[in-house]
Amino acid sequence: MAVALPPSLAAAREKLHANGLYFAPLRHHSPACAFALQAMLRELRPAAVLLEGPDGFNDMLPLLLDPRTRPPVALLCQTQAAGDDGQPRTQSAFFPFCDYSPEWVALRTGQEAGAQLAFIDLPWQARADKHQNDQEARSLMAERYLAHSTYLNALARQAGCRDQDELWDHLFESRSRTALLDWRSLFGDVFSYCAMARLDYEPAVLEAEGSLPRERHMAAHIARWRSEVVGPIVVVTGGFHTSALIDLLEQAKPISSMPAAAPSWLIRYSFERLDALNGYGAGMPAPAYYQAVWDALQTPGDAHHLAVAVDQLTQLAQHSRARGLQDRISTAEVQAAVLQAARLAALRGHAGPGRMDLLDAMRSCFVKGAIDDGMQGLLTDVRRQMTGSRLGDVPPSAGSPPLVEDARALARRHGLRLDDGEQRLARLDLYRKERHRLRSHYFHLMQYLDAGLARWQGGPDFLTGSRLELLFEEWSYAWTPLVEARLIELSGDGATLLEVALARLLREEQALAAEGRARSAGSAAALLVRACVIGLHERLPGLLDLLSRHLDEDGDFASVVACGHALVTLWRAREPLGVRAHPGVLQLMRRVWPAALFLLPALADVDEHAESAQVGQLLALREFGRAARSALGEEEAGLAFEVDDLHRHLDSLARRGDCAPGICGAASALLFLDGAWDERQLSLLLEQRFGAGATPQDAVRFLSGLMAAAPEMLLTQPALRRSFNQLVGSWDEASFIQYLPDLRLAFTGLKPQETGELAEALALLNGAAPEALQAELHYDVSEAEMLAGGRLNAALAACLERDALAGWLNITPEAPHG
Numbered sequence: 011m012a013v014a015l016p017p018s019l020a021a022a023r024e025k026l027h028a029n030g031l032y033f034a035p036l037r038h039h040s041p042a043c044a045f046a047l048q049a050m051l052r053e054l055r056p057a058a059v060l061l062e063g064p065d066g067f068n069d070m071l072p073l074l075l076d077p078r079t080r081p082p083v084a085l086l087c088q089t090q091a092a093g094d095d096g097q098p099r100t101q102s103a104f105f106p107f108c109d110y111s112p113e114w115v116a117l118r119t120g121q122e123a124g125a126q127l128a129f130i131d132l133p134w135q136a137r138a139d140k141h142q143n144d145q146e147a148r149s150l151m152a153e154r155y156l157a158h159s160t161y162l163n164a165l166a167r168q169a170g171c172r173d174q175d176e177l178w179d180h181l182f183e184s185r186s187r188t189a190l191l192d193w194r195s196l197f198g199d200v201f202s203y204c205a206m207a208r209l210d211y212e213p214a215v216l217e218a219e220g221s222l223p224r225e226r227h228m229a230a231h232i233a234r235w236r237s238e239v240v241g242p243i244v245v246v247t248g249g250f251h252t253s254a255l256i257d258l259l260e261q262a263k264p265i266s267s268m269p270a271a272a273p274s275w276l277i278r279y280s281f282e283r284l285d286a287l288n289g290y291g292a293g294m295p296a297p298a299y300y301q302a303v304w305d306a307l308q309t310p311g312d313a314h315h316l317a318v319a320v321d322q323l324t325q326l327a328q329h330s331r332a333r334g335l336q337d338r339i340s341t342a343e344v345q346a347a348v349l350q351a352a353r354l355a356a357l358r359g360h361a362g363p364g365r366m367d368l369l370d371a372m373r374s375c376f377v378k379g380a381i382d383d384g385m386q387g388l389l390t391d392v393r394r395q396m397t398g399s400r401l402g403d404v405p406p407s408a409g410s411p412p413l414v415e416d417a418r419a420l421a422r423r424h425g426l427r428l429d430d431g432e433q434r435l436a437r438l439d440l441y442r443k444e445r446h447r448l449r450s451h452y453f454h455l456m457q458y459l460d461a462g463l464a465r466w467q468g469g470p471d472f473l474t475g476s477r478l479e480l481l482f483e484e485w486s487y488a489w490t491p492l493v494e495a496r497l498i499e500l501s502g503d504g505a506t507l508l509e510v511a512l513a514r515l516l517r518e519e520q521a522l523a524a525e526g527r528a529r530s531a532g533s534a535a536a537l538l539v540r541a542c543v544i545g546l547h548e549r550l551p552g553l554l555d556l557l558s559r560h561l562d563e564d565g566d567f568a569s570v571v572a573c574g575h576a577l578v579t580l581w582r583a584r585e586p587l588g589v590r591a592h593p594g595v596l597q598l599m600r601r602v603w604p605a606a607l608f609l610l611p612a613l614a615d616v617d618e619h620a621e622s623a624q625v626g627q628l629l630a631l632r633e634f635g636r637a638a639r640s641a642l643g644e645e646e647a648g649l650a651f652e653v654d655d656l657h658r659h660l661d662s663l664a665r666r667g668d669c670a671p672g673i674c675g676a677a678s679a680l681l682f683l684d685g686a687w688d689e690r691q692l693s694l695l696l697e698q699r700f701g702a703g704a705t706p707q708d709a710v711r712f713l714s715g716l717m718a719a720a721p722e723m724l725l726t727q728p729a730l731r732r733s734f735n736q737l738v739g740s741w742d743e744a745s746f747i748q749y750l751p752d753l754r755l756a757f758t759g760l761k762p763q764e765t766g767e768l769a770e771a772l773a774l775l776n777g778a779a780p781e782a783l784q785a786e787l788h789y790d791v792s793e794a795e796m797l798a799g800g801r802l803n804a805a806l807a808a809c810l811e812r813d814a815l816a817g818w819l820n821i822t823p824e825a826p827h828g
Contacts, residue, residue, distance in 0.1 A: 019205045022256045026201055027194060030242050031232070032056070033256065034112070034193075035201045035249030037156075039284070039294045041110040041304045042182045043200065046193040047246065051119040053193075057241030059120035060232060061113050062248055063105055063129035066272060073276045074107075075121055078405035082108040082297070084279040086495050089135040089272040102495050103134060106279050108297060110304035116246045126239070130231035132224045135272040156250065159207035175295060176366045183303070184360035186312040204249030225251050229258035230265045275498060276408045279491045280431030281398035298398025299365055315362020319351050322368060322395070326376075329391055339376055347375040365396075399432040401489075411501035413510060414494055417461070420507065421489065424449040433488045440470070440586035441481050447586050451545030453485045455507055458544050459514070461496045463487055472543050472587060473536075475579040511546055519556070531557060531564040531602075532572030539576050542587040554594040561601060567609040568627045574602035574634040582641050599638060603651050606631050610659045614669040618711065621672040625715050628676050632656065657686040664695060671699070671708045675715030683720055693729045700733040709737050710749045714756040721759030724768055731768075735775045743807070747800045 015023060026033045034050060036043035051059070067085055074085075084106040107114040120127050156162060162174050171177040181203065182196070190196060216222045228247065232255065235243055247255065281297035294300050302321060306314035327339035351363035351371035360367065369392070376388060410418075421428055424445075436453070438446040456463040469483030470476075503513040518537060534557040541549045557573070564570055577599040584590045610631070616624045635651045642651075660677040663669050669677075678695050681687040698704070699712045713734065716723060724731055738746065738753075757765060 015202055015205065016209075019202070019253060022205070022253045023198060023201055025256050026198060026252075031236060031259075032242060032244045033201075033252050034116075034197055034244055034246045035204055035252035036112045036197075036246065037178060037182075037200070037294070038113075038248060039106075039108060039111050039297075039300070040178075040182065041294075041300050041307060042185060042190055042196065044110045044112045044115040044304065045187075045190045045307050046196040047112045048115050048119050049191045050193040050197075051116065051123055051125075051244060054242045054244065055123040056120070056125045056244045057239045058126040058128065058235050058243045059116050059246060060128055060130045060228075060235060060243065061116055061246045062131050062228065062251065063113065064131050064134045064272075064274075065129050065227075065231065066133045067105065067129040067274060070274060070276055071117075071127055073405065073408050074117055075127075076405045076407065078403070079276070079408075080403045081111070081114060082106060082279040082281060082284055082400060083402040083404055084277055084491060085274050086277050086491075086498065087134040087272050087274040088495075088499060102499065104279070104283075104491065104495070106284055108279075108281075108284060108301065110300055112246060116244070120244075125244075128231070128235070130228045132220075132227045133272060134274070136223075156204065156207050158210075160210050161206050162203075172366075178294075179364045179366060180358065180360070184315070184355070184358075184362070184364045186361035187307055187310075187314055188312055189361070190307070200249045201252055205253040208250055208253060221251070222254070225254045225258055226262070227265065229255050229262040233259060233262035234264070275410065276404050277410075277491055277494045277498075278402045278404055280401045282431040282488075283491050285397045296365060296396035298400065299396040301398065301400070312361065315355065315360070315364060316348075316352065319363040319368050319371075320348055323347050323351075323372070326372070326392060326395060329395065330388070343375055347371045350374055399430040401428075401430045410494070411498055412505035413501045413507065414497045416506045417456070417493075417497050420452055421463075424452050426487065426489065428489045431488050431490045433486055435467070436464075436485045436487060438469075438483045438485070439481065440483055447588070448545070450483055450485075450586065451543070451588075453487065455511055455544040455546075456493075458511060458540065459496070459500060459507065461493050461500075463489060463493045470583065470586075472539060472579055472583055475575055478579065478582050508546060508548070511544055512549060515541060515546065515549065529560050529563040530566065530569045531560040531605075532566070532569035532576070534560045535573040535576035539580060539587075542580060542589055545588075547588055550589065550592055551594075554592065554598065557598060558594075558601075561598065561605055564605075565609065567606065567612065567624070567631075570602060570606045570609060571627050571630045571634055574599065574606065574638070575630065577602060578634065578637045578641055596642075600651075603635060603638070603655075606634070607655055607659055611662065613673045614663055614666055616670050616673065618670075621670050621711065622714070622718070624670075625672050625676045625718050628673065628680075629719060632680055653684065657681060657684065661686065671711035672715030672718075674699070675712040675717075676719040677715075679716045679719035679723060682723070689727070689729065692727070693733075696730055696733045700737045704737070706737075706741055706745050706749055710752045710756070714752060717756045717759055721757075722764070725760075725764055725771070731771060732775065735772055739776075743800070743804045747797065747804065750797065750800065 025031075026035075032050070032054060034043075034047050036047065063085075064087065066087070070085055073079060074083075084104040086102060086104055088102045117127060157174060159174075162177065166172075166174055166177040169177055169180055171180055182200065185196070213222065228251070232243070232245055236259075245252075245255065281301075284297045285295055299318070299322065302318045303314065306317050323344045327341070327344050330339045348363075348371075351367045354367040354370055355361070355363045358367065363371070372388075372392060418428060426449075427434070436449065438450050440447055440450060453464040453466070457466065464485045464487035467484040467486055468480075470478045470480045472478070500510050503510040515537060519534075534553065538550070538553045538557055541547070541553055561570070561573060564573075577595060580587060580589050580595050581599060584595070589595050610628075613624050613628060635653060635656060638651045660681050664674050664677040664681060666674070674695075678687065678692060682689075682692050700709055716730075724734065741749070757768075760768065
């Protein structure tokens with residue numbers, strides 16, 4: 011790769027391999043760099059190999075070098091840092107290795123050569139970013155500088171490459187095995203590639219974001235090793251840093267004292283995370299593909315590119331046949347794709363088909379018609395095959411916090427696979443299979459801890475009390491390195507998942523007290539349901555006792571009603587939630603009804619802003635009574651949920667002249683629906699609320715409450731319809747425009763067909779001819795436009811009144827002469 015370097019960079023390139031110091035500039039997770047580095051180390055047999063990576067990782071070298079460590083693996087480091095809000099946050103970062111990572115090759119081949127090995131970068135805690143989202147773990151191998159380089163983007167365009175990954179493959183990965191063995195040439199070209207990209211960045215920027223401090227630290231380490239070691243030293247770092255390290259060596263200063271290393275662990279990693287977490291920004295995409303390239307490079311000869319292409323195409327064809335796809339890939343199509351890939355490689359000057367040559371051949375030979383015409387599945391299969399699902403392994407001596415071991419043991423007990431990171435679907439029969447219920451508890455527990463293992467897809471939702479009629483629950487799950495990272499972060503709260511969940515549950519109880527909701531029966535009931543869902547049944551007696559105390563002390567009507575619904579859910583789902591042996595649930599449920607009725611009269615005094623929410627709670631109370639009687643059966647429910655008690659309280663609310671209008675409207679509707687009131691009683695109340703002396707504002711609030719409880723009443727009750735029509739007819743235009751939005755909101759409970767029927771009935775009340783209502787006119791007019799038109803109409807009427815032209819408002823067209 012011929013590049014005209016500026017004089018300073020040309021001079022630095024001359025020092026790449028000089029005076030016993032050998033720099034290996036590389037791209038992370040590059041098979042080409044890894045293979046060249048392997049050749050370099052076997053030829054030089056250096057005294058020391060120094061690697062980019064936090065120097066705190068040196069304690070992890072025995073584990074990395076253990077024969078039982080099988081990539082992909084990663085070093086996970088975590089530290090506490092203050093976030094923007096000043097609160098401590100756990101920040102995590104991965105340093106991943108796979109078979110073809112140059113750093114992994116440096117460790118294993120360096121060990122074979124008898125070299126001393128060391129990491130030389132700044133400790134992780136000195137590099138932590140307080141602005142990093144604590145929900146996301148990042149890679150310590152980020153290559154964002156290369157991805158954003160103006161020089162490399164221009165070079166990609168000049169070379170006809172679609173992106174920088176294709177450019178890298180074109181320049182480096184596509185070389186023959188013989189060319190890669192010429193490590194001096196390859197690393198010289200990588201140096202030029204990265205050094206030119208570095209020219210896009212000002213020193214002030216690199217200082218502020220941390221590159222220069224890291225490079226000064228690494229240069230100081232290199233200088234120390236250079237003074238202490240006799241023999242060749244190989245320095246393995248990202249190519250972006252190499253030119254700076256060469257320049258800094260002349261003025262390298264001793265390393266000042268650094269804090270103790272942040273905790274780190276050797277954990278299993280996966281191809282899926284290697285691609286998704288790092289991907290284009292920190293290494294190579296398509297890990298399984300490049301693993302195949304690496305494996306092929308270990309065999310002598312220059313046909314490794316073609317061998318990988320044939321194998322990839324054959325695998326894809328076999329997969330399409332195994333799945334029984336309609337457009338199965340035939341042997342002839344595979345042969346055509348191999349030929350196409352080889353020709354593309356030759357056209358582009360490659361030693362053999364590379365990744366993009368192979369992908370282009372697949373699109374050309376396998377895709378029939380438009381991509382979105384049934385072929386998207388093929389492209390998904392291609393990506394899945396090239397990404398892979400391999401999961402590494404670590405020796406038992408690596409150890410893990412007890413919490414991670416507990417989670418693994420439970421996962422194995424519940425039949426979950428831990429040997430790869432592939433996404434799977436679990437369908438659980440909650441009511442008939444005990445082992446499925448236990449697996450559900452485990453999934454809910456891991457979800458409650460935000461461990462990232464499982465995602466609920468469907469089934470009964472016990473936390474909200476919805477869809478309880480469903481018998482099956484579905485989850486998608488995958489054991490990934492991020493699961494273990496999250497569990498390590500939680501390890502400070504306990505040694506088992508249940509201990510950590512209990513600690514979180516107790517914190518939630520304390521938070522209720524801190525927020526002034528220490529007596530909230532609804533919140534306590536929600537905690538009780540949560541404990542049952544996640545399998546924390548040991549906590550149930552204490553939570554039942556807590557709920558009992560809160561129920562006696564809670565003065566919040568909404569909270570008590572919410573408590574009742576939660577208890578009904580527990581009782582209905584007592585089999586899958588494991589509360590059959592706790593009679594306290596039924597006892598508490600019986601106590602909710604009188605407690606809620608005791609608080610019901612207070613709804614009469616709610617203000618206008620809280621009225622709509624309290625109407626909803628009134629309806630929720632009625633629904634709770636009905637749900638409780640249904641769940642228990644009329645005989646078992648006994649007198650505990652007597653509906654007559656509710657009717658007496660509703661009757662009292664509806665007859666109070668000072669009752670909040672919305673509450674009054676809802677109460678009267680419920681009484682009429684339940685048969686506790688007849689039409690005469692309802693008509694008397696309507697006359698009071700809509701008749702003479704009723705204010706438009708209170709009438710609309712009453713109607714809103716009534717419609718919220720029974721939206722069909724305007725359709726089924728002529729007396730209500732007449733009263734409503736008379737009320738609206740008595741308003742002037744300004745009042746109509748003012749209350750029109752509230753009326754529209756009140757009618758939202760009606761279906762479109764019911765709205766049409768109501769409009770027709772009101773039109774007939776106002777003298778419209780039936781035949782005039784047959785035409786179906788549809789106007790696409792928004793509420794804002796309608797209100798604006800109403801205001802314009804009122805303004806026009808005012809102008810006509812002012813100019814003594816009010817008579818024009820009542821002009822009717824003359825009948826045509828016959």
